[in-house]
Amino acid sequence: MAETIFYKRVSYIDWLLQRVPQAQYDLGRSIIHSKPLSELGIDLKDIALDAKELRAYQPLSHKYGVEPENIILSQGGATQALYIAYNSIVRPGDEVILEAPNYEPLYRLAVKLGGVVKILERSPEKDYQIDIEEFQRKISRNTRLVVFTNLHNPTGTFTNKDVLQAIADITRDNKCYVLCSEVYLDNILEGDPVPVCKLGNHMISVSSLSKVYGFSELRLGWSVCKDELIRKRMSILINQYLGSVSPLIDQIGTFLLRKESELLERSREIISANIEIINNWMKTQKNLKWVKPAGGTVCFIKLPPRINSMNFAQYLFEKYKTLVAPGDFFWKSGFIRITFGQNETTLKNGLNFISRAIKEFLQAM
């Protein structure tokens, strides 16, 4: 029998959010700074609060090439979309395959629902790519759900169509579902970003306007699911238990989704300049290692071997008011996750303080 537990706190979210108000250089939260709605031409006077139908289905069904009924909108960002998907798929005793390093809520949800977690390692030696042979060895007749992120949180690694197709084929034969959080996918600098929902009815894409679109505060998220049974379950959960999306959020979101290319162009401009800043900084840091991210807002940096990443992140925060996420929260101590969605000055100052803190840390050893 699976243990009955209530919701455990997500330690990564606790640690980060407690520190955000005092952080002068926030390289911790994985967002791009937003643009004022008025600059985009949104006038709240145009919003019809009594609208009978939600509108965001239209641009999203166009974006993913699916029917509007295959889109499930959520008013709590990708966080809620993931919650809905997990709750519609995982039963006690079901095997859930998760990647490592991992985004903690994906683990907490699996455990909460009584899932039996199996880990698929994404190793730095293989540039954090998903190893399909390893995946094939991991999957079993008991596997109900496979969950991963594209781009990968925390490393920013891109999974290309060939690998996604291999995952789609293996999981189809195995009769299980795949859930992919694609909140960092749409602003990649090179390559073709393929949402998993395009590769099979058992493949579910989750995303939101929070990360690469720069509208974290709006909290509009969605899932794209073509599987009839799971789609119906998700729709009951959101519409009858959790509460459907407000017309206010829907109409602002629809407006933003219609400006997708403009928002992504801005996003790519910010992140390509910022990735270059980190790249140049990394060339001066002989004792740090990384795999350059494909886009998104996050990258993962290996500290010198003797440095404890939890202590280091706390020291950096206390002394230099610079916030990064310790790798420990992603099951990888000795690393820090740095985000690069903020303005250049914040990023450059933050990096400068990271170099200083590393020197001080090593000298004190």
Ligand SMILES: Cc1ncc(COP(=O)(O)O)c(C=O)c1O
């Ligand atoms: C991989 C991944 N999925 C989902 C989320 C949640 O996104 P949202 O802010 O839209 O709830 C995050 C947030 O950090 C994330 O990193």
